[in-house]
Amino acid sequence: MKSYEDKLESFKNKLLEIYNSDFEKVFATHSINRAKTFRINTLIDANKARSLEMLSREGIVFKQTEVSNFYLVTKESIPLSRTEAFSKHLIYIQEVSSALPVIELNPKPNEKILDMCASPGSKTSLIQALTNNQSFVTAVEKNRNRFFKLKENLNENGVVNVNVFNADANRLVFIKPEYNNYFDKVLVDVPCTTESKININEHDSLKEWKLSNAKDISKLQKGLLNSAFKMLKRNGTLIYSTCTYSIEENEEVVNWFLKKNSNAKLMDINLNLHSLQSGKLEYRNKKFNNDLLKTVRVLPTEEFTAFYVAKIVKL
Numbered sequence: 001m002k003s004y005e006d007k008l009e010s011f012k013n014k015l016l017e018i019y020n021s022d023f024e025k026v027f028a029t030h031s032i033n034r035a036k037t038f039r040i041n042t043l044i045d046a047n048k049a050r051s052l053e054m055l056s057r058e059g060i061v062f063k064q065t066e067v068s069n070f071y072l073v074t075k076e077s078i079p080l081s082r083t084e085a086f087s088k089h090l091i092y093i094q095e096v097s098s099a100l101p102v103i104e105l106n107p108k109p110n111e112k113i114l115d116m117c118a119s120p121g122s123k124t125s126l127i128q129a130l131t132n133n134q135s136f137v138t139a140v141e142k143n144r145n146r147f148f149k150l151k152e153n154l155n156e157n158g159v160v161n162v163n164v165f166n167a168d169a170n171r172l173v174f175i176k177p178e179y180n181n182y183f184d185k186v187l188v189d190v191p192c193t194t195e196s197k198i199n200i201n202e203h204d205s206l207k208e209w210k211l212s213n214a215k216d217i218s219k220l221q222k223g224l225l226n227s228a229f230k231m232l233k234r235n236g237t238l239i240y241s242t243c244t245y246s247i248e249e250n251e252e253v254v255n256w257f258l259k260k261n262s263n264a265k266l267m268d269i270n271l272n273l274h275s276l277q278s279g280k281l282e283y284r285n286k287k288f289n290n291d292l293l294k295t296v297r298v299l300p301t302e303e304f305t306a307f308y309v310a311k312i313v314k315l
């Protein structure tokens with residue numbers, strides 16, 4: 001069993017290998033107590049100013065982030081999760097980075113949208129918030145407890161028009177053969193090693209972490225991405241995302257997928273933010289498809305946690 005210090009050393013070396021000159025900046029974000037971010041839940045009350053006013057009255061000070069309708073708490077007299085605005089679901093506590101895959105998916109009313117790995121439902125509910133509950137969402141969650149959590153969360157936050165499945169998303173196309181080449185848009189927010197969440201001041205946050213986890217989980221990620229693509233219709237758009245740094249879980253998965261699917265094309269990501277870097281083109285003597293430059297890594301800052309986003313269209 002490796003000691004905490006050994007693990008920390010390997011985590012640092014991994015970040016150094018991925019980020020080189022940005023290493024110090026990235027590593028520093030793993031010892032800060034990150035401020036909470038939230039969005040106004042327009043599905044409960046479309047009057048954003050009213051919800052923001054309620055929060056201010058409760059002693060929450062906040063500022064607008066780079067992402068529309070997302071705010072960063074700069075001072076709180078009580079925890080955000082104890083405010084009346086939160087208990088009435090007028091606000092939704094969500095990391096700003098977690099909104100980016102959905103913003104890039106650009107959901108529109110009447111579109112058929114599949115959310116492959118949905119619980120707890122932050123992205124499912126944002127899809128419906130952006131379309132005012134007007135798109136037709138299918139949300140899948142394999143874990144039974146998390147499936148119930150997802151249902152409860154959608155219900156409490158005024159989200160409707162969502163068909164929720166407790167199933168392995170890889171099996172969905174067999175349970176529902178009509179979903180073959182069916183969805184206009186698919187979001188594959190895969191389970192990952194969640195390195196963005198590591199806080200080095202909490203020894204427990206590296207407890208489960210080890211270098212080999214990334215390679216192990218990448219098999220699951222490849223399977224989910226491939227299954228997702230089967231259910232995407234021609235000219236449809238798919239977003240693949242993780243909240244981790246590993247190249248094995250990000251560029252390598254997408255590179256593997258592109259080799260397997262000649263009818264898949266990577267597209268530019270249109271997010272206009274400070275904290276973005278292009279995907280990597282090589283890693284440990286492996287060279288990736290040049291189009292991987294179109295994928296983005298969200299660098300962690302005070303406002304953003306690390307994320308990786310790839311946008312794929314079916315030809």
Ligand SMILES: C[S@@+](CC[C@H](N)C(=O)[O-])C[C@H]1O[C@@H](n2cnc3c(N)ncnc32)[C@H](O)[C@@H]1O
Nearest residue numbers: 117118119120121122123142143168169189191
């Ligand atoms: C990164 S989390 C998703 C977070 C969610 N998209 C959100 O923003 O709230 C990944 C989820 O995928 C679920 N999952 C893992 N394997 C799955 C599978 N084969 N089919 C469906 N869901 C799966 C996990 O239980 C977990 O809840």
